[in-house]
Amino acid sequence: xxxxxxxxxxxxxxxxxxxxxxxxxxxxxxxxxxxxxxxxxxxxxxxxxxxxxxxxxxxxxxxxxxxxxxxxxxxxxxxxxxxxxxxxxxxxxxxxxxxxxxxxxxxxxxxxxxxxxxxxxxxxxxxxxxxxxxxxxxxxxxxxxxxxxxxxxxxxxxxxxxxxxxxxxxxxxxxxxxxxxxxxxxxxxxxxxxxxxxxxxxxxxxxxxxxxxxxxxxxxxxxxxxxxxxxxxxxxxxxxxxxxxxxxxxxxxxxxxxxxxxxxxxxxxxxxxxxxxxxxxxxxxxxxxxxxxxxxxxx
Numbered sequence: 001x002x003x004x005x006x007x008x009x010x011x012x013x014x015x016x017x018x019x020x021x022x023x024x025x026x027x028x029x030x031x032x033x034x035x036x037x038x039x040x041x042x043x044x045x046x047x048x049x050x051x052x053x054x055x056x057x058x059x060x061x062x063x064x065x066x067x068x069x070x071x072x073x074x075x076x077x078x079x080x081x082x083x084x085x086x087x088x089x090x091x092x093x094x095x096x097x098x099x100x101x102x103x104x105x106x107x108x109x110x111x112x113x114x115x116x117x118x119x120x121x122x123x124x125x126x127x128x129x130x131x132x133x134x135x136x137x138x139x140x141x142x143x144x145x146x147x148x149x150x151x152x153x154x155x156x157x158x159x160x161x162x163x164x165x166x167x168x169x170x171x172x173x174x175x176x177x178x179x180x181x182x183x184x185x186x187x188x189x190x191x192x193x194x195x196x197x198x199x200x201x202x203x204x205x206x207x208x209x210x211x212x213x214x215x216x217x218x219x220x221x222x223x224x225x226x227x228x229x230x231x232x233x234x235x236x237x238x239x240x241x242x243x244x245x246x247x248x249x250x251x252x253x254x255x256x257x258x259x260x261x262x263x264x265x266x267x268x269x270x271x272x273x274x275x276x277x278x279x280x281x282x283x284x285x286x287x288x289x290x291x292x293x294x295x296x297x298x299x
Contacts, residue, residue: 042084042280043071046102053132055090055098055125065090065097072192072207075214081106081284085214087192087239089207095197096207097123101215101239106282110272116237117267118220132264139267142222143253145232151223155204162206162221163189165232170250171210171217174243174258185210185217192218201225216240241270 047069055065068089075085082103090098099116117123117139125133145165152158171185191206192215205222209215220235236246236254241262246254262270 038280043086045279046084046086050088050100053125053127054129055123057092057097057119057121057123059122059124063092065092068193073188073209073211073215075103075211076283077103077213078284081282082112082214083283087209087215089193091195092119093197093199094195095119095200095202095205096193096195096220098125099218099237099239103214104275104278106284109274109276109278111275111278112272113270114239114241115269115271116218116239118218118235118237133269134265135267135269136265137267139237140220140235142220142224142233142235145221145234148232151203151230151232158204158223159191159194159206161232162191162204162208165221165234166206166208166219168248169210169219169236169253170247171219172245172247173212173216173240174245175212175240180242183212185212188215203230216242217244217246219246238268 050067053067055067056063057065068091071086071088073087076083077085082105084102084104086102088100088102089096090100096118099118100113101116102111102113104111115125115133117135120138120140120142123135123139124131148165149161152161166187169187171187173183173185174180175183188209188211192209193207195205196202197205201224203223203225205220208219208221210217210219216239218237218239220237222233223230224233238244238256241259243258244256245252256268259268259270262268264271
């Protein structure tokens with residue numbers, strides 16, 4: 001073979017390889033674009049349903065709470081085939097009022113939701129103008145944070161303080177079937193939500209999530225104006241029916257029992273409904289069925 005012929009062969013082979021490479025990249029981008037499109041369509045699918053709910057505080061029907069359009073976090077649990085894990089928030093003048101953590105279970109086609117009151121004020125939620133949820137008890141109990149340095153003057157410094165405060169808390173979920181076990185939850189270092197409510201004396205506030213696959217508990221940390229000056233306060237909340245225990249520096253500060261039953265007059269309200277019109281495919285079709293892998297909380 002001449003050098004000329006050999007050179008042509010090498011050039012041809014190189015062009016084939018480049019074409020294959022570009023084709024693979026194009027396929028990758030097309031797949032990515034399709035995924036982005038489906039994620040947007042899924043969000044719109046759930047948002048339409050959530051906009052059917054109306055939440056008011058203190059009976060102020062003329063000033064309903066605002067639903068934050070973007071989910072605070074997203075998660076999936078392939079072992080239990082719970083997908084579309086989304087956490088949404090309703091606020092009043094910026095302050096967290098109700099948290100809703102949801103997922104879609106593909107084997108049963110049920111939409112599981114957990115509604116959590118984060119306020120000490122009376123609330124009522126209606127669905128399509130029908131009574132849906134009206135807790136008779138407070139959903140929040142803020143407590144002063146003992147042995148904590150005063151809130152800093154600058155917002156950036158307060159964020160560092162709040163992150164360090166959240167790290168002081170250990171959250172344990174007693175999860176499982178017949179033989180339950182304690183699971184240490186993992187702190188998400190970035191706040192799920194940050195806010196200010198000057199008219200209520202809240203200079204700064206942040207919500208932190210503790211997760212396994214999805215959020216099992218949240219912690220609100222606030223820099224509050226008090227007669228003695230600015231101080232840190234906190235409130236702990238569950239996001240699961242399993243037993244949750246909060247400890248700070250190894251001392252238990254809040255505990256929530258395992259729930260087998262629940263009603264729509266409690267500040268924590270889980271509910272499941274079928275979604276027969278769910279239009280998307282099952283991303284876990286090739287995943288191992290529940291029970292064949294290492295178990296994990298979230299739901």
